[in-house]
Amino acid sequence: MSDITCTINDKSVTVPRGTTILTAAAMLGIDIPTFCHDPELSRYGGCRICVVEVKGWGQLPASCVTEVREGMEVYTESEKVLEARRTILELLLANHPDDCLTCEKTGACRLQEYAYRYGVRKGAFPGACHAYPVEADNPFIMRDMNKCILCGKCVRVCSEVVGRSVIDFSFRGFHAKVATPLDSGLLNAGCVFCGSCVEVCPVGALTEKQRIGKGRPWELDSVTTTCPYCGVGCQINLLVKEGRVVGANAAGHGVNGRHLCVKGRYGHGFIHHPERLTNPLVRKNGQLHEVTWEEAIQEVVRRFGRIKQEYGGQAIGVLASARITNEENYLLNKLARLVLGTNHIDHCARL
Amino acid sequence: MTNSIDEIAGADLILAIGTNTTEAHPVISLRIRRAIQRGAVLVVVDPRKTELAELAHIHLQIKPGSDIALLNSMAKVILDENLWDKEFVESRCEGFEELVEAVQGYTPELAEELTGIPADSIRQAARAYATVGKATLLYTMGLTQHVCGTDNVLAAANLALLCGQIGRESTGINPLRGQNNVQGACDMGALPQFLAGYQPVADETCRKKFSEAWGGPIPDQPGLTVGEMMQAAIRGSIKGMYIVGENPVISDADANHVEKALNNLDFLVVQDIFLTETAKLADVVLPAASFAEKDGTFTNTERRVQRVRQAVQPIGNSKADWQIICALAEALGLPMRYQNPEEIFNEMAALTPSYAGIRYERLEKEGIQWPCPAADHPGTSILHQEKFVRGKGKFHAVAYLPPDELPDRQFPLVLNTGRRLFHYHTGSMTLRTDLREICPTEQLDVSVHDAQCLGLNQGDRVKVISRRGEVEMTVRISETVPRGMVFASFHFPEAAINKLTNHARCPKSNIPELKVCAVRIEKV
Ligand code: SF4
Ligand code: SF4
Ligand code: SF4
Numbered sequence: 018m019s020d021i022t023c024t025i026n027d028k029s030v031t032v033p034r035g036t037t038i039l040t041a042a043a044m045l046g047i048d049i050p051t052f053c054h055d056p057e058l059s060r061y062g063g064c065r066i067c068v069v070e071v072k073g074w075g076q077l078p079a080s081c082v083t084e085v086r087e088g089m090e091v092y093t094e095s096e097k098v099l100e101a102r103r104t105i106l107e108l109l110l111a112n113h114p115d116d117c118l119t120c121e122k123t124g125a126c127r128l129q130e131y132a133y134r135y136g137v138r139k140g141a142f143p144g145a146c147h148a149y150p151v152e153a154d155n156p157f158i159m160r161d162m163n164k165c166i167l168c169g170k171c172v173r174v175c176s177e178v179v180g181r182s183v184i185d186f187s188f189r190g191f192h193a194k195v196a197t198p199l200d201s202g203l204l205n206a207g208c209v210f211c212g213s214c215v216e217v218c219p220v221g222a223l224t225e226k227q228r229i230g231k232g233r234p235w236e237l238d239s240v241t242t243t244c245p246y247c248g249v250g251c252q253i254n255l256l257v258k259e260g261r262v263v264g265a266n267a268a269g270h271g272v273n274g275r276h277l278c279v280k281g282r283y284g285h286g287f288i289h290h291p292e293r294l295t296n297p298l299v300r301k302n303g304q305l306h307e308v309t310w311e312e313a314i315q316e317v318v319r320r321f322g323r324i325k326q327e328y329g330g331q332a333i334g335v336l337a338s339a340r341i342t343n344e345e346n347y348l349l350n351k352l353a354r355l356v357l358g359t360n361h362i363d364h365c366a367r368l
Numbered sequence: 369m370t371n372s373i374d375e376i377a378g379a380d381l382i383l384a385i386g387t388n389t390t391e392a393h394p395v396i397s398l399r400i401r402r403a404i405q406r407g408a409v410l411v412v413v414d415p416r417k418t419e420l421a422e423l424a425h426i427h428l429q430i431k432p433g434s435d436i437a438l439l440n441s442m443a444k445v446i447l448d449e450n451l452w453d454k455e456f457v458e459s460r461c462e463g464f465e466e467l468v469e470a471v472q473g474y475t476p477e478l479a480e481e482l483t484g485i486p487a488d489s490i491r492q493a494a495r496a497y498a499t500v501g502k503a504t505l506l507y508t509m510g511l512t513q514h515v516c517g518t519d520n521v522l523a524a525a526n527l528a529l530l531c532g533q534i535g536r537e538s539t540g541i542n543p544l545r546g547q548n549n550v551q552g553a554c555d556m557g558a559l560p561q562f563l564a565g566y567q568p569v570a571d572e573t574c575r576k577k578f579s580e581a582w583g584g585p586i587p588d589q590p591g592l593t594v595g596e597m598m599q600a601a602i603r604g605s606i607k608g609m610y611i612v613g614e615n616p617v618i619s620d621a622d623a624n625h626v627e628k629a630l631n632n633l634d635f636l637v638v639q640d641i642f643l644t645e646t647a648k649l650a651d652v653v654l655p656a657a658s659f660a661e662k663d664g665t666f667t668n669t670e671r672r673v674q675r676v677r678q679a680v681q682p683i684g685n686s687k688a689d690w691q692i693i694c695a696l697a698e699a700l701g702l703p704m705r706y707q708n709p710e711e712i713f714n715e716m717a718a719l720t721p722s723y724a725g726i727r728y729e730r731l732e733k734e735g736i737q738w739p740c741p742a743a744d745h746p747g748t749s750i751l752h753q754e755k756f757v758r759g760k761g762k763f764h765a766v767a768y769l770p771p772d773e774l775p776d777r778q779f780p781l782v783l784n785t786g787r788r789l790f791h792y793h794t795g796s797m798t799l800r801t802d803l804r805e806i807c808p809t810e811q812l813d814v815s816v817h818d819a820q821c822l823g824l825n826q827g828d829r830v831k832v833i834s835r836r837g838e839v840e841m842t843v844r845i846s847e848t849v850p851r852g853m854v855f856a857s858f859h860f861p862e863a864a865i866n867k868l869t870n871h872a873r874c875p876k877s878n879i880p881e882l883k884v885c886a887v888r889i890e891k892v
Contacts, residue, residue, distance in 0.1 A: 156802040180401040209789060210806070211394065227802060240679035243666045245659040246792045248545030249373065249395045250668025250735070255660055255679040262660055262680055271734060272373045272668070278394030279803065280792055286801035287658070288680070292642055294655035295684020305643075305653060310685065310695070316652050317610075318699045320635040324608045330587065334597040334606045337558030338613030338689075339550035341656075342664025342676055344712040345689040346549070346556035347564055348704065349612060352693050355582045356702045360569055360591030361606065364550075364558045365614055 023089035038069055038080035038091055049093050050102065050131050052219050053168035054081035057274070058177055064168050066105050066131065070095045077101055099135060106137040112146050114163050115139070121159075122221030124234040128166065149194070154202040157210045157226055157283045162194050165222035171195060171214035178276065183208045195222075210279040216267060217275070227283060231263040232256075241268045244281040245340070249273070251281050262288050321357065330358025337364040370540035370751040371504065372670045372737065377402040378538040380500040383493070385413040385435065385524065386510015386883075389420050391789040393508075393544045393669075400506075409500070411493050413438065414510060415784065416855060417848045426493050429850060432782055432884045433514050433771035434483040439523035440471040440768070441479035442494035443530055447471065451498035456532030460756070463763035467526055470765030482768060498531045502538040508546065509786070513883045518876035519766040529761045535752040545669040547793065548659075552667035555723070555738070556716065560591035565720035581719055584702065593878040594620065595871065601629035608635040612689060613656065617645040618794035618861050621880035622871035624837050639692060642796050645861050656689050657682035664690070664709045665731065667738070671748070673726055674735035771884040772872035775852065779834060779886035781818065782853045783868055786883075791859035798859070810863040811844035813855040814889070819845045822889060832856075834887045837867030854887065 022031045025042050032041045042049050052064035062082035069080045072090035077098060085091075092098065109128060117123050132138070152160040169186070172195055176182040183206045187196045197206035215223045237256040244251040252271030256264040265285050267275045287293075297313030298305040308316075324332050335353040337346050346364075353362040376382065376399040390397040397420065404410055404423065412424035413435070421427040430438060446452050447468060457464055476487035483490075497503050505528055511520045525541055533539040545551050557564040563586075567574035570590055579586045592600055594616065600606040602625075609630070620626045630636055630649045638650040647653045661682040667673050682688065687695075690709055697704040706712050710728045717723045722739040726747075730736060736747035752761070775782055790807035791798040798804070812832060814824060824830065828843045832854070841856065841863050849855050856865045870885040 156805040177405075178398060178401075180398070204806075209390075209394070238679075240677050241675075242659065242677045242679065243548065243668075243674045245548050245797070247393055248547055248550060248669035249393050250548065250666060250670075250672060250674055251395055252674065257679050260680050271674070272670070272672070273395045276395055276398060279790060279806075280798060281395075284792070284798050284801045284803050285660070287641075287797040288660045289683065290642075290800040292800065293658075293683045293686065294641060294643060294647075294653065295686060297655060297685075298643075298650075298653040300651045305648075305650075310687075313652055313654060314695055314699045317637050317654075317696060320651070321608055321610075321637075321700070324634060328607055332605065332607040334592065334600070334609045336594060336597075336609065336611040336614045336616065337553055337556075339547035339553045340613040340659075341553075341689045342549065342659075342662070342709065343552040343556050343667060343673070344664045344709040344716065345612075345693065346553045346558045347716040348690055348693045348697075348712060350557040350564060351582060351704065352697055353610075354563075354569070354586045355579075355584050356697050356700050356704075357610075358585075358587060360560055360587050360589060361597055361600075362558055362591060363560050363594040363597065364553045365547075365594065365616065365619055 021085055021087050023085045023087065023091065025091040026093055032085060034084075036085055038078070038083050038085055039067060041085050042080065042091070042093055047093055049080050050127070050134070051081060052127060052166060053170060055170050055173070055217055058170060058173040061169055061173070064105070064166070066102055068098060068101050069093045070098050102131070103135050103137050106132055106135060109166055110137065110139040113139070113166075114146060116164070116221070120164070120221040121224040121229060126221055127219035145191070152202060153226060155204050155208075155210065157279070158203060158212065158215055159224045159226050160203070161222055161224070162196070164220050165195055166220055167193055167195065168219060169195075170217040170219070171223060174213045174217050179209070179211055179213050181207060181209065184214070210283065211277065212279070212282040213276050225264060228264045232258040237263065244277070246280045246284065251277050253277060253281055255285065325358065331361070333357050333359045334361040335359065337362055339364055369542040369544070369670045370534060371538065371542055372749045373399060375538040375749075376400060376504055376506070377406070379403050379408050379502050379504040380538075381409045381411065381496055381503040383411045383413070383497055383503060383505045384420060385505070385507040387420070387506055387508040387544055388414070388416075388418045388510070388786055389506070389544065390418070392546060392787045394789065396544060409496055411496065415850055415853060426489060426496070428483075428485045428489055428493060431482070431484040432784060432853070433516070434768065435511055435514070435520045436516060436523045436766055437474060437479045437482035437768040438485060438490065439520075439527055440474040440766070441476050441490050442497065443467065443527055444471040444474050445476060445491050445494035446498045446530060449495065451495060452530045453532030457530065460535075460761050461529050461763060462760040466765045467530070467763035470767065497527065497533070502536065503531065503533045504539055504542060505533070506542045506544060508544045510883060512543075512877070512879055513881060515772045515872050515874050515881045516769040517874040517879045519764075519769070522764040523766050526763050526766075529763060534761070535750065537750060540750070543669070546787070548668075549666040551669060551671065552665070552673075555667055555720070560593055564716055565722050578719060581715075595873055595878050595880060598626055598629040601632050604632065607633060609633055610637045610639070611646060612639045615640075615644040615646045615794040615796055617649070618864055618866060619858060621866055621869040621882055622836050623864055623866040625871060639689065640796070641686070642800070644794065644796050654692050655684065655686040656692065657686045661686070662688035662690070662709070665713065668735070671737045672735040673723070673731065673738060675728070675731045772881050773835075773870050773884065773886050775886045779888045781887050781889065783832070783834065783865075783885050783887040784849070784853055784855045784883055785858055785865055785869060786855065788857045788859060791857065793859065795859040795861060810841060810856055810860040810865070812841040813846040813849045814843050815849045815851045815853065816845055816847065817851040818854070819843065824889070824891065829892045831890045831892050832868060832887050833890065834868035834885055836870070839863050839865060839867055840892060854889070
């Protein structure tokens with residue numbers, strides 16, 4: 018494959034043949050806004066917010082689907098481009114609900130971001146708003162199709178990556194809507210609540226029920242860690258506010274990229290569950306009672322000490338865990354063999 | 369895994385044996401789907417019509433426990449039709465004659481009798497596996513949880529060797545591990561016969577290395593496996609146990625037997641984040657911090673060592689497991705002092721050749737796959753590229769062995785157990801999340817045919833009874849199970865299915881036969 022040289026905003030760049038203007042611009046660090054484009058999904062070219070001006074071309078091409086050509090001169094923020102983008106945003110805002118104050122997506126919404134970037138307010142086109150009921154038939158995903166901008170990313174990710182095609186476009190024109198078959202709801206449509214659609218949605222149309230009112234994006238600390246469930250080892254971000262884990266999302270790298278399963282994305286409620294053990298317990302008169310750490314450790318030492326003295330370390334068994342860290346398993350191995358004097362150490366590797 | 373998760377997407381053929389990947393390893397199933405989109409052939413071996421089986425081009429609906437008959441027969445077809453990789457076998461393998469002899473009797477017709485799979489489908493699958501460029505073999509507990517579990521894996525390995533489907537990208541023999549750090553626990557020496565890095569405790573040099581580093585003697589006899597420990601507890605030779613982050617009362621085969629064993633101990637300490645069914649039996653319960661409250665590393669199924677990072681403070685007075693272990697060691701008179709998990713990791717890495725080159729700072733951006741023997745080594749995504757660990761790849765002669773407990777007049781159905789998408793292991797975590805709302809109880813999958821014979825309707829309450837116990841459950845009439853089989857998961861303590869399962873174990877790996885036991889159903 019031969020390389021192609023072109024200029025974008027008067028900067029020259031050389032890229033492999035077949036590269037889109039959008040990608041070439043990104044290589045120069047030039048950000049072109051997009052709603053419907055996603056590098057992991059098929060090309061769509063539907064939202065047109067990514068239009069650019071190409072010298073000598075009559076029309077503004079969508080940069081996400083137009084490949085660069087030799088000698089092409091591209092302008093990504095020319096007056097014509099800005100005008101086109103403002104019109105698109107005005108049209109989108111015309112039938113978008115006025116809900117930014119309470120919308121969960123505020124601060125992470127592309128519509129909001131681009132409206133701000135291009136100074137667009139609602140009002141130029143008085144448009145009719147939809148009045149779809151908000152769908153929340155399940156514990157995880159809220160679908161508010163009044164806010165949907167029909168970028169189709171959720172539809173593509175569900176069919177192309179997740180392989181389920183739970184949702185698709187239905188109806189046409191003003192009534193076009195992304196819906197489950199017969200509008201029967203995610204639960205009935207075979208959704209596995211992987212949340213990949215929420216992850217790609219650029220606006221507040223798809224949000225997470227668990228996170229309602231739990232904090233704005235800028236208030237949350239994000240800590241990248243490894244999913245505590247299956248052996249795939251997906252990389253997740255735990256979202257923390259005031260010492261509590263309030264949500265999780267995919268880290269965007271590692272074996273999983275932006276994808277997770279329902280357990281990794283929505284199964285973190287156990288961390289702050291009221292039944293968590295918060296103090297050591299020791300059995301007295303048949304019942305478990307809360308005690309101090311000191312007392313609990315002393316009890317263990319006394320009882321294991323006696324067993325070791327009377328029967329030797331070989332009378333003690335240790336079950337390590339497929340749940341705890343490597344460091345902890347290593348230490349248990351050391352504790353068992355060196356301190357307790359037993360090689361009876363195992364874990365449930367076989368389950 | 370010999371290979372990496374990403375490589376699955378690049379395979380030309382995927383042979384998936386006893387893995388319900390879409391539910392148990394959902395993100396790996398995305399790679400399988402991508403391979404199919406690229407035109408790969410998917411062959412699924414499973415007695416159940418799982419979602420993965422629905423996606424398959426060839427679904428070999430096998431009688432539970434007859435995998436060796438199938439795999440040996442596939443090897444025979446490949447040999448008879450001269451489809452094997454002569455160059456690979458000659459240069460990289462040994463024991464070929466034994467394999468030829470061992471599989472000679474396994475005609476597809478005989479295999480059809482033993483496995484219930486049509487002989488022609490066996491031929492078709494064998495030809496496909498042997499002739500494509502890159503075939504990857506995936507398996508999970510459906511292959512291993514049998515009395516012949518080890519031999520099942522050897523039979524699968526024979527096939528990979530015979531066809532040279534190993535040591536290259538998108539090939540290999542790939543067990544998908546069920547738990548976040550089961551790989552790491554094995555790597556770290558949480559096994560009775562091995563110190564960290566699979567260094568045998570019975571080997572004097574290895575033992576000496578560790579005892580010098582640790583500053584004290586280590587017993588030289590390999591210890592007991594978990595199943596053997598339970599037996600020993602019943603006999604009275606094990607008097608005390610320290611159980612960390614495990615719930616064997618729910619997870620292990622023949623749960624009533626496990627409970628009896630634990631009750632027979634003089635002293636039981638359980639360390640966990642919740643008062644699990646096992647913790648309820650303890651004399652001392654130590655409250656541990658969860659994964660979100662500590663630093664460390666987990667090793668995933670593709671041998672990738674990845675960071676665990678602390679997001680919040682330990683809840684209440686709970687402590688990270690490593691801190692509790694150190695406190696115990698100190699009180700027992702042999703102090704182990706570490707500032708942080710990184711220090712522990714570095715001590716471990718110095719003693720464990722496959723982890724020797726890994727340091728926390730190298731894990732900042734992404735994980736590293738072991739073996740990583742040196743600080744400048746990038747890690748290993750594909751094992752056995754030039755040679756096998758032992759030099760030559762060895763064929764093992766293995767023979768079909770029926771399951772330990774087959775259905776009979778008294779217990780006419782086979783019970784198969786496994787996992788469901790919305791829950792995990794014994795449910796101690798997932799049942800305390802919103803996942804419970806979407807999947808609140810366990811249901812017993814019963815085939816349409818058996819439901820008719822037994823006069824059962826959807827939602828009926830039934831007692832499921834085996835020789836070892838009984839549990840009550842609700843019936844779900846399901847197309848996924850074949851006639852004669854019922855299926856349930858072990859996620860729900862209130863439907864503790866392992867009260868029923870058989871503790872008969874594979875003599876080589878000690879894995880219990882959780883996939884087959886005989887039961888009967890009674891309406892309540
Ligand atoms: S949660 Fe996953 S399965 Fe459900 S609609 Fe979204 S992408 Fe599809
Ligand atoms: S719901 Fe979101 S992702 Fe789906 S089409 Fe609408 S805006 Fe796009
Ligand atoms: S998110 Fe799902 S697939 Fe990924 S590691 Fe967690 S449980 Fe496994």
